[in-house]
Every structure is written in C-alpha cells, then in structure tokens.
Amino acid sequence: MVELFSFLGFPARVAGRALLAFRYVSNRGATAKVTGDYAELRFGRTVRWRPWLMIDVKELEETEELINRGTDAQVESWRVSQLSVCGMIAIIGALVASAGVTALQLPGLEDCHFVARGTFVMSLILSLMSVFFSGLQQSSFGRASEARDLRLWLASGGFWNDKTLKTELRSSMVAHMILQAPFEIVVMSITLFVVGLGTYLGSSWKLDLPLTTGKDGNRAVLIAFIIPTVFVLLMYGHMMGLKDRELVKAADVCDAQMMAEQMKSKVSSSGDVEAIAHQEVDNAILAKSTGVVVSELSSLREALQAAADAQRKCAQANEEVARQYERLLRVH
Numbered sequence: 627m628v629e630l631f632s633f634l635g636f637p638a639r640v641a642g643r644a645l646l647a648f649r650y651v652s653n654r655g656a657t658a659k660v661t662g663d664y665a666e667l668r669f670g671r672t673v674r675w676r677p678w679l680m681i682d683v684k685e686l687e688e689t690e691e692l693i694n695r696g697t698d699a700q701v702e703s704w705r706v707s708q709l710s711v712c713g714m715i716a717i718i719g720a721l722v723a724s725a726g727v728t729a730l731q732l733p734g735l736e737d738c739h740f741v742a743r744g745t746f747v748m749s750l751i752l753s754l755m756s757v758f759f760s761g762l763q764q765s766s767f768g769r770a771s772e773a774r775d776l777r778l779w780l781a782s783g784g785f786w787n788d789k790t791l792k793t794e795l796r797s798s799m800v801a802h803m804i805l806q807a808p809f810e811i812v813v814m815s816i817t818l819f820v821v822g823l824g825t826y827l828g829s830s831w832k833l834d835l836p837l838t839t840g841k842d843g844n845r846a847v848l849i850a851f852i853i854p855t856v857f858v859l860l861m862y863g864h865m866m867g868l869k870d871r872e873l874v875k876a877a878d879v880c881d882a883q884m885m886a887e888q889m890k891s892k893v894s895s896s897g898d899v900e901a902i903a904h905q906e907v908d909n910a911i912l913a914k915s916t917g918v919v920v921s922e923l924s925s926l927r928e929a930l931q932a933a934a935d936a937q938r939k940c941a942q943a944n945e946e947v948a949r950q951y952e953r954l955l956r957v958h
Contacts, residue, residue, distance in 0.1 A: 632803070635810075636678035642814035648860050652867020682802055690797040693780050698773035705776055708805065709768055712760045715808045719756035722815050726750030729822065734837055738829035745822030752815035760808040767805070820855065827851050 643650075664687045665673045665680060673679055692704060729735075729746045736743075770776050782798035830837050831844035 632678045632682070632799075636681075638814060639681060639810055642810060642817050645813075645817055645820065645859055646863050646866065648863030649866040649870070652864045653870035682799065682806070685802055685806070686797045686799065689780055689802065690795070693777040693797065694794045701773040701776050705767075705770070709764055712764050712767075712808060715812050716757045716760035716764075719753040719760065719808075719812045719815065722753035722812065722819060723750055723757065725819060726753060726815075729819070729826075732826060734830060734835045735826065737833065737835055738826050742822050742826040742829060745818045745825065749815045749818040749822060752811050752818065756808045756812035756815060759811065763804070763808060824851060824855075 665683045668683075668686070669676065669679055673683075692701060696704070726746055726749045730743070730750070735746075767779070770779050777795060780798055780801050781795040782800065783796050784793045785796045787794045827844070827848045829835075831848045835844065837844055837847075
C-alpha cells in the first residue's frame with residue numbers, strides 16, 4: 627500500500643522538481659550510483675524498474691544509519707534539525723500563499739488562458755496545506771523527546787544484517803513520507819506559481835492585453851521574466867549537479883580509507899607485510915580519488931590477507947624449529 631501511494635505521487639513529485647531539472651542533467655546519475663547498492667539490498671533487483679522508490683532511497687539509507695549507529699546526541703540533534711526545517715517550510719508556505727492570493731488579483735487575469743488561474747489556485751491550496759502539515763508535524767513529532775522513542779518512530783521493524791551479523795532496525799518508509807510531505811507540497815506549490823506567472827505573462831503577450839503602455843510592453847515583461855528565471859535555475863542546478871559528483875568522489879575516498887584501517891588492523895604480525903599494506907592502500911586511495919583503477923580493492927584485500935596468513939605460518943614454523951633445536955642441544 628505504501629509503494630502504491632509512492633507510485634501515484636511520483637508524477638507530482640517529479641513535476642515539483644522541474645525547477646531543478648538541470649541538476650539531474652549535470653550530476654550524470656551520481657546520486658543513483660551512490661544509492662544503487664542499498665536500493666537493491668532493500669527492494670531487490672527490480673528496483674531499477676521502480677523509479678518512484680529511488681527518490682527516497684538516499685534518505686532511507688541515512689535514516690537507517692542514524693537509528694542503528696547514531697548516538698543519542700546525534701538522534702536528538704536530528705530531531706531539532708527536522709523541527710527547524712518544518713518551521714522554515716511553514717514560513718515559505720505562508721509567503722507562497724500570500725503571493726498566490728495577490729496573483730489572483732492581477733489585472734486581466736480573467737482574459738488570460740485558464741491555465742494561469744488554475745495553477746495560481748493550486749499553488750495557493752498546496753502552500754496552505756504545507757503550512758498545515760508542517761504545524762501538525764511539529765505538534766506530533768516534536769513530542770517524541772527520548773532517543774529511544776525517536777528510533778522506534780523512525781523504524782518499521784527489524785532485519786538481519788549480514789555485515790554486522792546482528793539484528794538492526796529497518797527505516798520506515800511511512801515515517802519518511804510523513805516527514806517529507808510538507809517539503810514536497812511546498813516545492814510543488816512554488817513550481818505551480820512560477821508556471822502560472824509564466825502562463826499569465828505569455829498569454830498577455832499573445833492576446834495583446836492592455837496591461838502596459840507601449841506596443842511591445844507585454845513582450846518585454848515576458849522576456850524580463852524568462853531571462854533571470856532560466857539563468858538562476860541553470861546556474862544553481864548546475865552547481866548542485868557538480869556537488870553531487872564531488873560527493874560521490876569523496877565517498878569513494880572515505881570507503882577506501884575505511885578499508886585501509888580494516889586491513890591495517892588485521893595485518894599486524896609482520897612489519898614487511900604492513901609496509902606492503904600501507905603502500906598498496908595508498909595506491910588504492912589515490913586510484914579512487916583520481917578515477918584511475920590501479921587494482922580491484924577486493925583482490926587487494928584478499929592478497930594482503932593471504933600474505934598475512936603466510937607470514938603467521940612462517941613465524942609459527944620458525945618457533946617450532948627453534949624448539950626442536952633447543953631439544954637437540956639438551957640431548958647432546
């Protein structure tokens with residue numbers, strides 16, 4: 627049932643993100659690369675054919691990490707941050723609602739295309755709904771003050787983690803949708819307001835409505851609307867797309883460093899082997915950060931593990947030889 631609602635709301639959520647469309651062009655699918663492994667682990671391999679789930683995968687993974695490995699202080703900090711976001715969304719929704727009321731009083735609106743009035747009305751209603759749901763979320767979610775209560779509220783049950791070899795909490799899709807609802811609604815209201823204003827100006831120019839003095843006044847106003855809007859959306863969307871790609875590279879380096887620490891902790895019986903580990907790990911980190919593949923990290927880990935095991939066996943053999951030699955000396 628939850629996935630059904632996610633599927634039905636997917637077109638509206640995509641349309642609400644239309645203002646940031648250039649971000650997804652610039653990041654070249656960087657976000658999908660980061661969340662792909664977790665998505666397949668949780669929803670199965672068919673998740674690639676269910677794009678309505680991919681929008682929430684990153685946040686679900688972060689929530690799961692928080693409720694399982696985050697400290698109580700981190701959980702409380704997250705709650706305060708979420709409540710602050712709700713307050714900000716309520717303010718934005720109120721501003722958009724005020725702008726929507728003003729837009730419905732624009733001169734000549736009744737003579738323009740009906741899409742202009744329709745989008746202004748939808749923007750007004752959605753902005754009011756975002757304010758309502760933000761207040762409702764603050765009054766209900768804000769009551770969960772204990773870290774344990776927050777973890778239970780954000781979870782939908784448990785699952786067996788093969789990596790940690792223990793049962794962990796599964797992040798709740800329902801809780802995530804409740805928390806995201808005010809943001810999604812206010813984003814859609816802003817997008818509809820921009821579309822409505824553009825339709826109003828374009829229709830005024832096409833129908834040559836007497837809104838301004840001068841022959842080309844309506845066209846000039848339309849151009850003044852298009853140029854800054856497109857410029858800002860392209861610039862900010864491109865910057866966000868580039869940042870998504872940088873985050874992927876940084877995550878690769880962090881993963882390589884974590885693997886380095888694991889290998890260094892395992893390979894500790896021989897100085898020669900540890901020196902090799904340091905050198906190979908540095909090469910792996912450099913490869914990840916520059917995008918040049920020196921060797922597969924999995925193969926590197928297996929090779930170092932085999933070298934460490936061989937070194938331990940050699941050390942045990944040397945000890946056995948020393949004991950036998952001492953025994954021979956005692957006999958003679």
